[in-house]
Every structure is written in C-alpha cells, then in structure tokens.
Amino acid sequence: MKQLAVILCLCLLGCQKTKSKSAPKSKDKTTTVSKNEFAAFDELFKKNPSYVAKNFDFPVGKPNAKGYYNAQKFTENNHLGEDWNGRGGGNSDLGDAVYAIGNGYVNFAENLGGGWGNVIRIVHQYNGNYYESLYAHCDTIMVKKGTFVSKGMQIGTIGNADGAYYAHLHLEIRDDIFMEIGGGYSTNTNGFLNPTTFIKSNSN
Numbered sequence: 001m002k003q004l005a006v007i008l009c010l011c012l013l014g015c016q017k018t019k020s021k022s023a024p025k026s027k028d029k030t031t032t033v034s035k036n037e038f039a040a041f042d043e044l045f046k047k048n049p050s051y052v053a054k055n056f057d058f059p060v061g062k063p064n065a066k067g068y069y070n071a072q073k074f075t076e077n078n079h080l081g082e083d084w085n086g087r088g089g090g091n092s093d094l095g096d097a098v099y100a101i102g103n104g105y106v107n108f109a110e111n112l113g114g115g116w117g118n119v120i121r122i123v124h125q126y127n128g129n130y131y132e133s134l135y136a137h138c139d140t141i142m143v144k145k146g147t148f149v150s151k152g153m154q155i156g157t158i159g160n161a162d163g164a165y166y167a168h169l170h171l172e173i174r175d176d177i178f179m180e181i182g183g184g185y186s187t188n189t190n191g192f193l194n195p196t197t198f199i200k201s202n203s204n
C-alpha cells in the first residue's frame with residue numbers, strides 16, 4: 001500500500017514536472033535473481049529464436065521517432081525513462097501507435113491504475129543479454145502477456161493515464177529485467193538505461 005501511495009504521489013506530480021523529493025527506495029534489485037529466472041527466458045527464446053532481438057527502433061514515429069520529441073529526458077528531474085510526445089503538443093498524440101522497440105516477449109500487460117495506467121513490459125534477449133522495455137500510460141493495450149512481438153509491431157496506443165497528464169508515452173529501458181515497476185523517478189538509476197542512447201547505439 002505504501003508503495004502504491006508513493007507511485008501515486010510521484011506520478012500525480014506528473015511526468016512533466018520537477019522535484020521528486022521523496023525518490024522511491026530501490027531495494028533488492030540485484031540480490032534475489034536466481035539462475036532459474038533466467039533459465040525460463042533462455043528456454044523461451046531458444047524455442048522461438050526468431051524473436052531474439054536483432055536491433056532496436058524508437059517506440060513512436062516509425063522509423064526513428066519521426067514527428068515526436070523527448071519532452072523529459074532520462075535523469076532529468078530524476079526521471080528513470082523518457083517522455084515521448086507528438087510535435088503537435090497537448091493531446092494531439094492521444095491514440096497514436098506505440099511500437100515494440102525490438103523483438104521480444106511480453107512479460108506484463110495490464111492496467112496498474114494510479115499514475116501508471118496501462119503498462120506493457122517486454123523482455124528482449126539481445127547479444128546474449130537481457131533487457132526490458134517498459135511502455136506506460138497507454139490508452140490501449142494490444143498485446144497479451146505471454147506472447148511474442150516483433151520490432152515495429154504495434155503493441156498499444158499513446159494515452160494519458162486516465163487524464164492524469166497530457167498524452168505521452170513514458171518509456172523505460174532496463175538492463176535488470178527482474179525489478180518491480182517502481183515509481184518512475186529516482187536518484188538511483190541502477191538497472192535503468194538511457195533509452196535514446198541505447199536505441200541509437202543498437203539500431204542496427
């Protein structure tokens with residue numbers, strides 16, 4: 001419950017606003033991962049090798065985020081992701097397509113309410129490592145947990161978390177795929193990557 005309150009609080013502050021005084025504590029990030037947890041994903045991708053990621057692209061404005069801009073960058077105001085907005089501003093991007101950034105496995109797809117709204121989490125196996133992409137505040141979810149997706153496939157639409165913000169896509173990329181959803185903001189960036197840097201340096 002406490003965690004929920006933190007999420008709610010942080011997210012009601014808005015993805016676009018400054019100052020998250022009480023950054024969520026991130027504990028037990030790396031300590032509890034057992035070999036078995038990776039083994040399950042190893043098995044999944046071994047059986048479905050065509051869904052191993054080969055490269056990545058931005059989740060909006062295919063290709064290359066055309067027509068969109070990053071309104072709140074990674075670590076700006078302790079932001080753990082990026083806020084992708086249509087160049088038209090306001091809610092002009094409400095309902096626009098959200099694409100999988102790479103081939104992967106849908107590990108989570110549901111409405112978390114609060115400041116998160118609809119969230120999709122995709123696990124990517126890439127160059128022998130695992131990454132997660134997380135898409136939040138979606139208006140609609142078009143994929144189901146437990147299914148595979150290809151790079152560029154539409155997985156949902158841009159939303160506003162039931163009116164909590166102007167429509168935008170909150171995108172996170174993590175190199176620890178076993179972390180909890182968290183609060184979207186923290187001074188501790190362990191397990192989180194700069195999405196634009198990651199996508200650009202792995203776009204081919």
Ligand SMILES: [Zn+2]
Nearest residue numbers: 015082083170
């Ligand atoms: Zn955000």
